Each structure stands twice: as structure tokens, then as C-alpha cells.
Amino acid sequence: MRLHIPLFIVAAVVAGQSGGQSLNVDFGQPGDGPTATYSAAGLAGHWNSILGSHGTTTNDLMGLDGIATSVSVTQIGGLDTVSGSDPATGGDDALLMDDYLVTFNSVLESCLFFDNLVQGDYEILVYARMPMQPSVFGFTSVDQEPGFPHYEVGGIWPGGHQELITYSRHFATVGPDGGLDMHSGIVPAANPALGAALNGVQLRLLNEDISADGFESDT
Numbered sequence: 230m231r232l233h234i235p236l237f238i239v240a241a242v243v244a245g246q247s248g249g250q251s252l253n254v255d256f257g258q259p260g261d262g263p264t265a266t267y268s269a270a271g272l273a274g275h276w277n278s279i280l281g282s283h284g285t286t287t288n289d290l291m292g293l294d295g296i297a298t299s300v301s302v303t304q305i306g307g308l309d310t311v312s313g314s315d316p317a318t319g320g321d322d323a324l325l326m327d328d329y330l331v332t333f334n335s336v337l338e339s340c341l342f343f344d345n346l347v348q349g350d351y352e353i354l355v356y357a358r359m360p361m362q363p364s365v366f367g368f369t370s371v372d373q374e375p376g377f378p379h380y381e382v383g384g385i386w387p388g389g390h391q392e393l394i395t396y397s398r399h400f401a402t403v404g405p406d407g408g409l410d411m412h413s414g415i416v417p418a419a420n421p422a423l424g425a426a427l428n429g430v431q432l433r434l435l436n437e438d439i440s441a442d443g444f445e446s447d448t
Contacts, residue, residue, distance in 0.1 A: 250347045250434040251293050252300065256281040256427060257312060257328030265295065267321035270390040270398075271354050271431035281330045283308050307332055307339040307427060315360035317386035326395065327360050329428040330413075335421040338368070338414030341430060345407040350435045353399040356428035357382040357413045367425040368417070372410040373401035381416055 253269075253276045255262035262278025263269070274293025281304050290300035307330030315327050332339040353374075357367030366383035380397040387394055403409050413427040 250298075250349070250432070252290060252298075252432045253277065253293065253429070254279065254290070254302070254431070255325050255328075255429040256307075256310065256330045257324075261324065261328075263321035263324045267325075269321075269325055269354070269356070269429075269431060270392070270396055271352070272433055276325075276429075277302075281307055281310050302341075304330075304341070306330075306337065309333075309424075311426075313360045315386065318360070322389070325356065326358060326428050329360070329426040331424040331426055332414060333421050333424045335415045335419075338412040339425065339427045340410060340412045341427075343409040343411075343432070346403045346409055346432075347434060348403050348405060348407070350400065350402050351409060352431075352433040352435055353401060353409070353411060354396045354431040354433075355382070355399065355411055355413060356396045356430065357426055358386075358395045358428065359383060359424065359426040362423070365423045365425070366416045366419065367413045367427065368415060369397040369399075370412045371399040371401050372412075373403065373408070374399045375401075382413075 255276045255278045259278055259280055262276040265275050266273055275291045275295040277290045279287045284305055286303040288301045289297045291297050309331045311331050312328040318326055330339055353371050355369045357369050359365040363385040366381045368379055369382055370379045382393055382397050384394040392398055413425055415421050415425050
């Protein structure tokens with residue numbers, strides 16, 4: 230059951246017919262995201278770089294091919310957007326991981342609610358590593374993932390992306406309601422004052438025709 234609760238990040242994604250349903254989203258200063266050749270742990274392609282301020286809406290997100298869709302993102306929660314400079318990261322890794330949304334509430338997570346997505350099976354990557362604080366972990370989940378598992382994400386930067394250190398991987402099915410909801414919150418019993426990070430997300434529609442370079446195929 231989907232809950233639209235105040236102080237959550239809400240992302241309403243209204244998908245168009247062009248640009249596809251696979252999306253890369255980086256939270257931070259607009260226009261200061263990774264380059265389109267950067268895949269992180271998923272697929273290369275255009276990165277939507279958005280500030281992610283509480284209560285704002287971003288319209289016309291672009292698919293991996295850089296073509297605008299009708300996707301819109303409304304975010305509620307994640308009251309702080311933090312930018313840093315982790316000496317361990319560089320290049321596109323730093324552009325994705327060194328800025329992030331943060332929650333300090335042990336009850337209400339930072340959440341993304343995606344709406345009006347094309348039905349199908351999705352791979353979801355949730356980036357939730359706190360830069361320069363390897364002992365601080367995020368607690369991630371996706372509502373539509375069978376069994377509703379939660380994962381702890383964080384640790385020392387390993388020189389590149391590694392599951393459960395920089396991101397968690399989820400698989401879920403979007404049904405007729407078009408909804409897909411994901412979360413990053415405080416690990417149970419952890420100190421809320423340390424916060425939990427949400428650096429970005431990647432959504433991949435698994436039955437979408439994606440070429441080897443990560444962009445949509447024209448065939």
C-alpha cells in the first residue's frame with residue numbers, strides 16, 4: 230500500500246511516449262551532475278541533476294537518450310541538500326556521490342514516490358552513501374519489491390561502486406497504478422543526528438530495448 234505522508238520525499242513520475250522509462254537522477258546543484266557516458270552501477274545515459282529541495286517539482290525529466298519525457302518529480306522531505314568534497318572520490322563518481330539529500334528523522338524516511346510509470350519489471354539502484362563518513366549508513370527499501378527487504382548502505386569508498394557500500398539494488402514490478410516508491414532512512418537504533426544520505430537513483434525498465442552503450446536502441 231502506498232503512503233503519501235508529509236515529510237517524505239515524493240517523486241511523481243509521469244511518463245511520456247518519448248525518451249523511455251529508464252532514468253538517471255542525481256541530487257545536487259542543477260546542471261552539476263555526471264556526464265552522459267557515466268554508468269555508475271547501472272546504465273550510461275543522461276543524468277537529471279536536480280536540487281531536490283523540500284516541496285519542489287521538477288518537470289520534463291529526460292530519459293537516458295536525453296529526450297524529454299513528461300516525467301515530473303515532486304519532492305517532500307529531505308529537508309537539507311548537502312554538497313561536500315570527499316577526497317576519496319573524483320570525476321563523475323564525485324559528481325554523483327558528493328552531494329545528497331539528507332534526513333535526520335528516525336521515524337520518517339526520505340522517500341521517492343514515482344507515479345505513472347509504464348507497467349513492467351524494473352531494476353532500481355538507490356545510492357545512499359554518506360561522503361566522508363564511512364560509519365554512517367542509509368537504510369534503503371522499495372515498497373513494490375517482493376518481501377519489502379531493507380538494506381544498509383555505507384562504508385569506506387572502495388574505489389568504485391560496490392553494492393551495499395555505495396548503493397542498494399532492488400527489483401520490483403510496476404503495476405496498473407504506475408507507482409514505484411523508494412526510501413532512504415536512518416538505520417534502526419542509529420543516531421538520527423548523523424543523518425542518512427540519498428545521492429541519487431537509477432531506474433531501468435528491464436524489458437525496454439536498451440543498446441549495449443546504455444542508450445535506447447532505434448530498432
